[in-house]
Amino acid sequence: MAYLLASAVPGAAFVLAAIAATLIEPPQGFAVGAVVVAVAVLPVAWFEPRRLRLVDDVPVPETPDRRRRELGLAVMTLLAMWWIDLIMVLFTVVGPVLLILTPVVQPNVAAVVEVAACTVGVLLLPVAAYTATAWGGARGAMARAVLAPQGSELYEVLRSRARLVDAFEMERRRIERDLHDGAQQRLVSLSMRLGLARLDLPEDSPTGRLIGLAHDEAKQALAELRELIRDVHSQVLTDRGLGAAVQDVAGRSPVPVDVDLQLPGRLPTAVEVTAYYVVSEALANLAKHAQATRGAVTGRLERGTLVVEVRDDGVGGADPARGTGLTGLADRLAVVRGRLSVSSPAGGPTLVRVEIPCA
Template sequence: MAHPGFLVSPWPWRSLAYLVTTVPVGLACMVALVVLAGVGAMTVPVVIGVALLAGVVLLGIPVGVLERRRLWLLGPGRLAGRHRTPDRAGPLGWSLTRIREPATWRELIYVLLLCGLLWPLDLVLVAVSAIGSVLAIGAPLWTHVMPDLAFRIDRWVLADRHTAWATVPVGVGLTALALYGLALVAGAQGALARYLLAATPDEARDAELAEMARSRGALFEAFEAERRRIERDLHDGAQQRLVALTMELGEARLGTPPDAPASPPLDRAQEHAFQALSELRELILNIHPKVLNDHGLGPALADIADRCTVPIDLATDLPRRPPPAVESAAYFAVSEALTNVDRHSGADRAEVTCRLIGDTLILRVTDNGTGGAHPASGTGLAGLADRLAAVNGTLSLSSPPGGPTVLRMEIPCKRPVS
């Protein structure tokens, strides 16, 4: 506004447009607020009344969306809201999340200010400025069209064209001052709207990071669902056919004399079928173990411990099943950690604990090996950290030279929504 060319720039008119459009928006909000509150108060004994009163609280959300879009009149750039992704799907989950958010109540405060103060103030200021400018600048026209009509301003009587023309420069000056004043009012209202409705740069960045984490989690869950589908198809399809083939080869071998020419090829074929079946079972286990799907994380970890060549002491405390994506990440993280124990630690014993405390799954893998493990040493710890990060998990490592090595993993897992 301090720029010399402010009055000939688009900004005074954009500010005026912002104030003018505030009037119908505020009037519509006031009508909606009165209707929702009035009808809701009268129908409180019925469910519809509670819904309407909840609508009063939530009225600021659509108003906030509209107001953030209107703020482009006062400056470039799209403003983000302060709302987060609802905890669960559906209208009820959305409403409960929004009602608990501070952003919703800030928007409601803005709606109350808009209805009770801002739009009446803007209407008066714009109307007075417009009428004053039109009367002052257009005074020669009024005296020409209505020569018998005189205007009195304090002690100054506009009764002829000569005195009327003298008001034109005064009107131009007052119009310029009015445009400056209206721009100041629009700027103040825009700052208020930004404060109550728009996220700060830090909040917008945090919201973007949260959305990225949510999208990454959704992608991980979709990936895990596809792994489960592949495991199910292999288990119910190819594996069953290989089992049937192995049995048929065994029957054919039993019905063939040992000295028959077909006996050695049948022996080799059955051996290859057994080997293929074993490899397929190992592949299915690495894709997604069936025990994890059917029985949960505790039995799946027990299965890993049984297959590990290093003796494992396993302790689990899982009052409920974590989400499938969390179970899968925890299973493969422990599997990778025990593989490292087996291959690199030199340990003769290890301990695995798995506890669900509140909404956090805590895993701890300890071995009595030589220690000195480091994520950059190529033992798979970096990949393990990446796997945990996909479900917002964290990994901490303590491995001094000489041991012991302690690997602690934490994965957040919200309670499943019924």
């Protein structure tokens, strides 16, 4: 009932204000009418999704055209739906109540009429309640269909996933920075001190051999830490862009990889990060599973879409179900509305194609 009243009252007020505006001589009347429409539509548009919570406790998901849909629903409510809601309120509340109060409203009618009217009013109460509930539910369903059409929930899920990916990427950068400025610097200092101590001791002495082993272990740990930092987050990607970052990861691949990225400049951060990790994972799969002797990475911008292809001359047979990381790549690409296609027949070759819109 409150849901219907929240439509009927503003609608009736809007009509009364519009009628009053027509009584004013033009052009002042037109100006007043425009003000009435603006003053009525904007608050009702803001109130519509909140009013919906009276009959539907599921929040309305955000969509790119959410505000436009709210304005459209407000106009529809003020021009067409409010009077139906008002009629339903009058029928379900005022009608039965007036019948029940017949002895008070019409004290001069016959007793039989009073009893009959009261009886009919009491019998109409459950029917009226059911009718009001059904109409309120129908109005709520219509409002949700306008405010949140099919697919809006998916859009909200994608937005949520994008926020999670952004938060994850920020955390990766923080970890990379902490490792670079903390543990790596300490290992560098330790390696230098061990190296200086190694120079001051005879190589064939027991202490010299222990210091030498410790120095070698420190250098190996430093190299592994630097590799770990690159895997956590590529500083080359941040500083120099996708092309240089792909060249860097290809240069560290145990399989020779040719790189040909024809890009006009820097791309959006989300696009570069996603493309970089897709290429990194594809090259890791190439080295681990493909048994390839050579690979190639090509990339270009086609009508606002980044297209990257990773090829190899390996044995093929790449299957997402076998846990080669392809499923994870597809999920990551879905966040930025990208697409992944894989061609990997048995016997090879394998082609991984990635398309990421940059707009």
